[in-house]
Amino acid sequence: xxxxxxIELKSADPKERGxxxxxAACNTIENTLKIYQDLFGATTGYTWEKIISLIDxxxxxxxxxxxxxxxxxxxxxxxxxxxxxDIFAINARSEILFDLNIQVDECSSLAALPESTRNRSxxxxxxxxxxxxxxxxQVILKIAGRNNIPPFITxxxxxxxxxxxxxxxxxxxxxxxxxxxxxxxxxxxIFVSRRILESTHLTQAMAYALSTPRAHSMNFLIAxxxxxxxxxxxxPVENHIIFPDGNTIAHTNHYLHPCLRFKDKESQDSNPSxxxxxxxxxxxxxxxxxxxxxxSIQETLKDHFDRPFSVCVHDIQGFFPGxxxxxxxxxxxxxxxxxxxxxxxxxxxxxxxxxxxxxxxxQNKTH
Numbered sequence: 161x162x163x164x165x166x167i168e169l170k171s172a173d174p175k176e177r178g179x180x181x182x183x184a185a186c187n188t189i190e191n192t193l194k195i196y197q198d199l200f201g202a203t204t205g206y207t208w209e210k211i212i213s214l215i216d217x218x219x220x221x222x223x224x225x226x227x228x229x230x231x232x233x234x235x236x237x238x239x240x241x242x243x244x245x246d247i248f249a250i251n252a253r254s255e256i257l258f259d260l261n262i263q264v265d266e267c268s269s270l271a272a273l274p275e276s277t278r279n280r281s282x283x284x285x286x287x288x289x290x291x292x293x294x295x296x297x298q299v300i301l302k303i304a305g306r307n308n309i310p311p312f313i314t315x316x317x318x319x320x321x322x323x324x325x326x327x328x329x330x331x332x333x334x335x336x337x338x339x340x341x342x343x344x345x346x347x348x349x350i351f352v353s354r355r356i357l358e359s360t361h362l363t364q365a366m367a368y369a370l371s372t373p374r375a376h377s378m379n380f381l382i383a384x385x386x387x388x389x390x391x392x393x394x395x396p397v398e399n400h401i402i403f404p405d406g407n408t409i410a411h412t413n414h415y416l417h418p419c420l421r422f423k424d425k426e427s428q429d430s431n432p433s434x435x436x437x438x439x440x441x442x443x444x445x446x447x448x449x450x451x452x453x454x455x456s457i458q459e460t461l462k463d464h465f466d467r468p469f470s471v472c473v474h475d476i477q478g479f480f481p482g483x484x485x486x487x488x489x490x491x492x493x494x495x496x497x498x499x500x501x502x503x504x505x506x507x508x509x510x511x512x513x514x515x516x517x518x519x520x521x522x523q524n525k526t527h
Contacts, residue, residue, distance in 0.1 A: 163505045163514065164298045164315070164490075172306040178232035182239020182247075185299055188318035189240045189247070192297040196253055199291065204260050212245045214259055217345040218252050218375060219245075225347045225372060229321060229354060236319060250319040252348040254337065255375045266290055266337040268412050268437045268471050269381050270445060270457070271389040274497070276407035278453040281497035284383045285457050286324055286334035287508070288315075288490040289473045295489040295506055302521060311522055312357040315490060315503070322354035324492060328522035329360045330385030332496045336411050338377035339425035344396030346375035356380065362388060370399050379411050385496035397421045407449060410441040433469035440465055454493050454502055461491045462509045472509050 167184045171177040182189065197208050204211070223230055237247040249256065269286040277283055299318045305311035305328060314325030326332040333356050335349070352372050359365035362384045369380040369392040377396070383389035393400040393415055400417035402409070413434035414426040426434055444460040445452065463471040476486040491508035494501050501516040 163512075164300050164503070166300045166302060168302045168304075170304040172304075174228045174232040175235040175238075177303070178235020178237075179239040180235075181232075181301070182236040182242075182319075184239075185318045186240040188297050188299065189236070189242065189250070192250055192294065192318045193242060193246050195291070195293045195297065196250060200256065200260075203257075206260075211256060212249060214256060215245060215249055215252055218255060218348055219248060221345060221347045221373065221375070222248075222351055226351055226355065229351055232321060240319070247319050250317065251321060251350045252375075254350075254378075255348045258339075258376050259343065266413065267335065268410070268441060268461070269334040269336055269379075270408065270410040270441055270460070271334075271381055271383045271404070272445065272452045272457070273383075273389060273404060273407045274387045276445075276449050276452050278451050279497075281495050282332075282383055282385050282387050282389070283452065283454070283457060283493060283495055284326070284332040284334055284381070284389070285461060285493040286491075287461050287471060287473070287488045288324065288492070289486060290489050292475065292485045292487050292489070295487070298490060298505065300516075305524060308360065309358045310360055311524055313501070313516070313518060313521070314353075314357055315492060316350075320350050322350060322357050324490075325357050326494050326496055326499075326501070326518070326522075327357050327359070328524070330496055331357065331359050331362060331365050332383045332385075332494050333357055333365070334381045334492075336379035336381070336413055338379050338393060338395065338413060338415060340377040340395035340397070340415075340419070340422045341425050342377075342396045342422045344373070344375055346373040346396060349374060349376050349378040352378070353380070356382060362390070366390060366392060366401075369394060370401075379413075381409065381411055383496060385499075391416075393417055395419075395422055408445040408452070410438060410445060412438040412441075414438070433466070436466055436469065437471050440471055454495065457493050458491070458502070458508060458513065461493070464509070472507055474507065
């Protein structure tokens with residue numbers, strides 16, 4: 161087992177699956193909750209009870225969108241000996257921050273199609289940048305296939321249902337935070353990510369990103385092992401579909417498509433590193449076109465130009481008032497064609513690369 165704990169969940173019953181997850185990661189989930197309680201309190205001055213009171217409208221939306229996932233959240237809470245709303249809040253942490261007008265930047269992502277890669281594989285990658293204290297609170301979930309849902313693996317924060325990952329149908333997902341100047345009560349993006357990773361087709365995955373009434377602005381970069389990728393920029397009021405310009409595509413934390421019905425708050429941000437990071441990744445991908453491989457993408461994700469505001473983020477101070485720093489907490493490269501994942505917990509320039517061969521697991525469509 162590597163540095164990020166792996167939790168295998170085989171139950172077809174959502175509440176039982178959640179309970180087993182909660183039991184397996186109870187201490188880490190409790191730590192995740194404590195970090196967010198401190199974070200939200202320090203940034204807003206609100207009590208946790210006040211924060212919890214904000215999530216009721218989101219719960220109602222998810223009950224309509226994915227009642228099975230509500231049951232899974234209940235199970236996680238039961239297994240971890242925490243309240244349902246505590247666990248739901250961990251899954252809605254972006255929406256809570258956005259509701260409280262706290263702007264956050266997360267992540268640099270990219271995809272390379274077979275025409276651009278040395279081994280003709282479809283590669284999907286991301287640096288996940290977030291609050292430093294959360295780094296040790298990560299888990300890897302391996303969730304078995306059931307009925308028409310393929311098996312999938314996801315890297316996420318303990319207590320959350322999904323984030324970054326790939327599935328047995330060849331669908332892979334990486335994500336970036338966006339900041340539109342619009343608010344809407346809707347489905348938190350973690351639940352949308354879970355549905356994308358449960359999709360059997362790229363079209364189905366796209367439909368979840370496009371048609372779900374979301375509460376938050378999010379970028380979903382979705383790729384398929386058979387050699388396609390699509391980037392979907394979302395907001396509460398408008399979506400953008402972006403296909404690769406050539407054989408590669410990258411995204412950071414600003415909208416690439418013109419915004420018609422809202423403004424991109426990133427254009428008013430005092431920390432415009434998103435533009436530099438995007439430029440650096442695009443530059444590297446273009447220079448390697450036709451010869452891209454796992455190692456070259458890993459080097460791209462180690463880029464330190466303009467450090468600490470670099471692709472490989474190092475301890476940006478004052479990200480949240482009174483609370484620690486922003487940094488790269490996970491660096492991941494997924495070979496969707498070979499069903500293999502290469503990842504580093506923390507900054508990729510400093511830590512060991514670990515490998516997961518998922519060929520056997522992802523071939524088991526049902527259990």
